[in-house]
Amino acid sequence: MRQKSLIIVSLVLAVIFLASAAFAQLPAGLSRGETLIVDQLSRRVRIPGNFNLWSGWKTPDRGIQQLMLEPLWIVDYATGEVISALAAELPIYNSDFTQMTIKLREGIYWSDGVPITADDVVFTIDLHVRTPGLLYHGPMAEFVDKVYKTDDHTVVVELKGPNSRFHTHFLDRWGCLRIMPKHVFEKIEDPLAFEFNPPVSSGPYVLYDYDPAGFWTLWERREDWERTPTGILYGEPKPKYVLVRGFEGEEARILAQVRHELDMAQHTPEGLRAVLEKSNTVRAWRKEWPWVVNIDPCITGIMFNNMVEPYDNREVRWALVLAINIVDYMAIAFDLMAPVSPIHLPPVPAYREAFFEPLEGWLKEFELDLGNGEKFKPYDPEVPFKIAQAAKERGFPVPEDPEAIKELFGIGWWKYAPDVAEKLLKKNGFSRGEDGKWRLPDGSLWKVTIVSSPDPTHHHFRNATAVAEEWRKFGIDAEVLPTENYNTLVFNGEFEVTTQWPAAEPWGAGVDLSRTLDPWHSRSVVPIGETVAVGPGGAARWSNPELDKIIEKMEITDPFADIETTRLLGIEALKIVVKEMPTIPTYGYCGAVAWDEYYWTNYPGAENPYTQPYQHWPNFKYMLPFLEKAKK
Amino acid sequence: MRFLRSYLLPRLIQYVLVVFSGITAVFLIPRLAGQDPVLEMIAQIQVQGSTLDPTAVKSLTETLRELYGLKGTMFEQYLTMWKRVLHFDFGPSFFQFPTPVSDLLRIYLPWTLGLFLTSTVIAWLLGNIVGAIAGYFSHRSWSKALDTAIMFVRPIPHYIFGVLLLILFAYAWRIFPLGGLVFGRRVVFNLALVVAVLKHSFLPALTLVILGGAAWFQQMKLLVQNVKREDFVQYAQSGGIREKTLIFRYILPNAMLPQVTQLALQFGQAFSGTLIIEMVFSYPGMGLLLYRSVTRGDYNLVMGITVLSILTITTAVLLLDLLYPLLDPRIRHR
Numbered sequence: 001m002r003q004k005s006l007i008i009v010s011l012v013l014a015v016i017f018l019a020s021a022a023f024a025q026l027p028a029g030l031s032r033g034e035t036l037i038v039d040q041l042s043r044r045v046r047i048p049g050n051f052n053l054w055s056g057w058k059t060p061d062r063g064i065q066q067l068m069l070e071p072l073w074i075v076d077y078a079t080g081e082v083i084s085a086l087a088a089e090l091p092i093y094n095s096d097f098t099q100m101t102i103k104l105r106e107g108i109y110w111s112d113g114v115p116i117t118a119d120d121v122v123f124t125i126d127l128h129v130r131t132p133g134l135l136y137h138g139p140m141a142e143f144v145d146k147v148y149k150t151d152d153h154t155v156v157v158e159l160k161g162p163n164s165r166f167h168t169h170f171l172d173r174w175g176c177l178r179i180m181p182k183h184v185f186e187k188i189e190d191p192l193a194f195e196f197n198p199p200v201s202s203g204p205y206v207l208y209d210y211d212p213a214g215f216w217t218l219w220e221r222r223e224d225w226e227r228t229p230t231g232i233l234y235g236e237p238k239p240k241y242v243l244v245r246g247f248e249g250e251e252a253r254i255l256a257q258v259r260h261e262l263d264m265a266q267h268t269p270e271g272l273r274a275v276l277e278k279s280n281t282v283r284a285w286r287k288e289w290p291w292v293v294n295i296d297p298c299i300t301g302i303m304f305n306n307m308v309e310p311y312d313n314r315e316v317r318w319a320l321v322l323a324i325n326i327v328d329y330m331a332i333a334f335d336l337m338a339p340v341s342p343i344h345l346p347p348v349p350a351y352r353e354a355f356f357e358p359l360e361g362w363l364k365e366f367e368l369d370l371g372n373g374e375k376f377k378p379y380d381p382e383v384p385f386k387i388a389q390a391a392k393e394r395g396f397p398v399p400e401d402p403e404a405i406k407e408l409f410g411i412g413w414w415k416y417a418p419d420v421a422e423k424l425l426k427k428n429g430f431s432r433g434e435d436g437k438w439r440l441p442d443g444s445l446w447k448v449t450i451v452s453s454p455d456p457t458h459h460h461f462r463n464a465t466a467v468a469e470e471w472r473k474f475g476i477d478a479e480v481l482p483t484e485n486y487n488t489l490v491f492n493g494e495f496e497v498t499t500q501w502p503a504a505e506p507w508g509a510g511v512d513l514s515r516t517l518d519p520w521h522s523r524s525v526v527p528i529g530e531t532v533a534v535g536p537g538g539a540a541r542w543s544n545p546e547l548d549k550i551i552e553k554m555e556i557t558d559p560f561a562d563i564e565t566t567r568l569l570g571i572e573a574l575k576i577v578v579k580e581m582p583t584i585p586t587y588g589y590c591g592a593v594a595w596d597e598y599y600w601t602n603y604p605g606a607e608n609p610y611t612q613p614y615q616h617w618p619n620f621k622y623m624l625p626f627l628e629k630a631k632k
Numbered sequence: 633m634r635f636l637r638s639y640l641l642p643r644l645i646q647y648v649l650v651v652f653s654g655i656t657a658v659f660l661i662p663r664l665a666g667q668d669p670v671l672e673m674i675a676q677i678q679v680q681g682s683t684l685d686p687t688a689v690k691s692l693t694e695t696l697r698e699l700y701g702l703k704g705t706m707f708e709q710y711l712t713m714w715k716r717v718l719h720f721d722f723g724p725s726f727f728q729f730p731t732p733v734s735d736l737l738r739i740y741l742p743w744t745l746g747l748f749l750t751s752t753v754i755a756w757l758l759g760n761i762v763g764a765i766a767g768y769f770s771h772r773s774w775s776k777a778l779d780t781a782i783m784f785v786r787p788i789p790h791y792i793f794g795v796l797l798l799i800l801f802a803y804a805w806r807i808f809p810l811g812g813l814v815f816g817r818r819v820v821f822n823l824a825l826v827v828a829v830l831k832h833s834f835l836p837a838l839t840l841v842i843l844g845g846a847a848w849f850q851q852m853k854l855l856v857q858n859v860k861r862e863d864f865v866q867y868a869q870s871g872g873i874r875e876k877t878l879i880f881r882y883i884l885p886n887a888m889l890p891q892v893t894q895l896a897l898q899f900g901q902a903f904s905g906t907l908i909i910e911m912v913f914s915y916p917g918m919g920l921l922l923y924r925s926v927t928r929g930d931y932n933l934v935m936g937i938t939v940l941s942i943l944t945i946t947t948a949v950l951l952l953d954l955l956y957p958l959l960d961p962r963i964r965h966r
Contacts, residue, residue, distance in 0.1 A: 044920070047731045048739070056729040057676060133699055133730070135677070138692040175677065192730050213743060213916030248920060249911040251795050252810040255803045261810065484927045487675040488668045504678075531668075533689035535675055 036239035039265035040246040041616035045214035051199040055192045062217045063244045066620035067205035070229045071172035077297040077508025078609040080350030085229040090560045091167035104153040109227040111201040118149035123182035133192045136177040172618045204230040216245045230621045237624035260598040264615040268457045272592035281598040286606040289396045290337035297508025298589035299346040300459040303500045306542035317581045319424040323474035325416040333466035336391045338587040340410035344503035346588040371427045384409035447477045451498040454482035463499040490539045493528035501536035502583030511567040512559035542582035602628040654942040667929035669726040670696045722936035733936035744917040748902040751840035759848025767856025786846040794839045794912035836913040855887040896948040
């Protein structure tokens with residue numbers, strides 16, 4: 001009897017003991033009200049003690065790129081700006097682009113009190129030229145002839161040949177060559193093995209602590225935050241601490257946000273709905289349906305291997321476009337929540353004005369030749385309104401204003417015209433069997449295997465599922481092949497159709513499209529079996545002589561000094577890509593971000609997009625001065 | 633001498649052969665799967681938005697192949713691998729370059745071993761003790777009720793059960809945390825640390841103990857019921873041997889043999905971790921490390937984790953073989 005009582009008392013005490021501490025989930029001594037807690041996109045940090053992101057993949061979104069380091073320049077796709085951070089102004093090229101001058105901002109310091117000067121920039125570039133294995137050794141060794149300073153705030157980089165886009169290696173867009181603290185790295189024998197722990201910051205926060213198991217990293221606002229580009233440009237970051245937390249499973253992430261233990265997170269669309277349903281303090285980027293961030297600088301879609309028959313035929317590619325009912329497609333792929341794009345660019349604000357609107361007239365007049373003198377105009381500006389109607393029928397609250405509808409669902413897409421697709425295919429020797437299925441010109445059954453990422457939440461997978469359904473309806477034997485070998489197959493050209501990014505992500509700001517177009521220059525195209533250099537867009541293994549000329553013209557055009565020429569070249573290039581349709585852009589990537597307003601408010605939502613909205617992008621530090629404590 | 637020749641030596645030879653074949657298979661399979669770790673790394677860099685010139689990518693590819701030790705023929709790589717393995721050096725992780733695999737193992741192995749070994753031993757003890765009692769008194773109503781409850785619990789997948797516990801004890805009734813340990817890099821071994829570890833390990837451990845224990849319970853119950861029906865037990869009962877003696881001297885030793893074997897084999901799985909549990913409870917461990925290394929073609933990391941697993945399982949089996957004569961008089965007799 002006494003034994004039994006002892007056991008029961010022990011159990012009760014154990015439960016009370018375990019339940020005793022408050023579950024603020026913060027390291028000791030931190031005030032929750034002073035701390036912003038954000039979700040880490042790349043989940044857990046694998047090597048918690050290593051902050052040397054110059055030597056390889058070191059989970060930069062644990063706060064290294066968003067809080068600890070400032071780049072020379074950075075793009076903001078929400079505002080369309082190219083921001084000079086460590087640099088005082090945009091890069092200056094000489095007339096033949098063989099020399100680039102960097103003017104540094106004055107009065108900026110490393111977190112250990114050492115000024116950030118031209119010596120740091122020279123050292124960083126020079127070390128990268130000399131050190132194979134550093135992530136940016138390739139381009140630095142490839143292009144840099146000499147680097148030197150002319151004064152403490154001016155660096156001159158002499159290039160081995162003309163290169164008007166050399167600055168892009170220092171232009172942050174979820175990664176770039178960021179400047180190293182010379183006074184730390186010059187003492188290091190092996191910059192690859194060096195862990196850079198504790199790290200020194202150029203950004204407004206310093207490392208405070210981290211979890212040795214890799215689940216969180218805690219950053220503290222610098223006392224001298226005003227001596228950083230963030231402080232100078234935008235003022236004091238409001239949270240004293242920022243805790244970056246990694247979750248391996250979505251369930252815990254959702255529960256954490258509902259428990260007010262996570263202020264900013266990125267979920268799957270389904271997860272976002274769950275959070276919005278369960279919490280009355282959580283909001284999304286848009287306060288109403290479709291909630292998701294639809295200004296992401298990334299376009300999703302379908303990629304053909306243009307070196308494989310019959311996808312080497314432009315008319316076949318176009319037939320496959322016209323076989324897609326984009327309204328049904330969007331319902332399958334993303335529950336009608338994303339903006340479609342007829343061109344190979346994401347519909348970010350800067351591009352709407354610079355490219356989408358100027359191209360609309362041309363798109364309406366663009367024709368396909370069906371043979372026998374028959375022409376067909378494939379563009380359908382009514383698509384956004386058709387999607388809006390489908391959304392209404394599903395009971396979603398859709399705005400009435402046409403401009404708002406276009407902002408939500410895109411400017412238009414291509415017509416669903418299976419009859420025209422049929423004409424194009426028959427013109428090229430294809431035939432339909434009695435079973436209604438398409439046969440190739442040699443009479444064999446047309447089977448399409450769509451190689452995709454195996455992650456069912458990924459846009460690659462969503463696109464693959466939707467397009468397979470649409471093509472099956474049209475009579476093509478289409479199947480999805482989700483595989484972990486996806487990247488290897490795509491890079492090496494061992495596929496027919498895939499849902500790799502149909503175009504390389506552009507900068508998302510400014511008007512320079514070189515990042516998107518370069519992978520389609522003929523010099524980048526390699527035979528099947530050889531690895532392409534750039535997977536997104538480039539794995540299509542397509543080029544065009546006219547496009548080559550435009551890309552080469554772009555290379556001798558200063559994107560900062562000659563904006564209009566750069567923009568017009570971009571428009572001409574986009575027309576060629578649309579005509580040829582080497583890949584099919586479908587819809588802009590959408591991020592399902594959720595923000596809890598229990599502790600912090602004034603996030604950059606759709607109604608006030610003062611900066612890009614993701615907590616994992618390097619621009620996150622520029623959001624922090626605008627956050628406000630919630631009034632309880 | 634006869635024991636050495638006919639029992640020990642064949643088993644030692646078998647041990648060496650299994651280890652050799654296992655490690656060779658682990659070397660070959662990822663390479664034959666067709667995944668290129670260098671391309672995986674480059675894809676990661678490109679997808680995450682970094683700008684890389686086509687020309688720069690070519691030189692980066694070459695550099696990475698060199699640094700990863702992927703230059704040369706498959707046979708040369710194979711020889712290099714054996715040289716490394718014999719020194720217990722698995723080289724750098726490709727995806728976490730240049731961090732040595734051994735560093736990653738050092739970070740994550742203690743967590744996995746702590747959770748997995750503890751919960752496995754608890755589940756094994758509880759399952760076997762309760763299973764043995766329920767098996768011996770199988771005709772009692774409480775035994776039948778327990779059996780029904782276990783039959784209901786056991787088929788629940790770890791994932792569903794874990795999420796259920798998470799919703800119950802971390803959301804509805806907020807006793808336990810959602811994961812992510814809350815002590816920092818300057819770990820001080822004190823009561824607070826112990827409590828933190830216990831708190832964070834409790835729900836994952838409970839999942840493993842309940843589901844694992846249920847399996848042991850069912851197996852043990854069946855084994856005891858079978859042994860109970862054996863002639864020698866019936867004979868002992870009719871001879872008036874006391875129930876306690878009957879259970880502990882006659883029934884349990886016979887029923888325990890397959891359970892001991894299975895326990896030893898389970899320890900080998902510790903190194904591959906408990907993937908689902910780690911995901912649901914945000915628990916640090918080897919499961920996710922192995923999963924990520926497989927999906928990204930990180931050959932060296934796959935090799936490091938699986939070699940540990942192979943060595944543990946084969947060593948456990950060898951030790952069992954050597955201990956069996958002590959446990960089973962029939963083997964001793966042979």
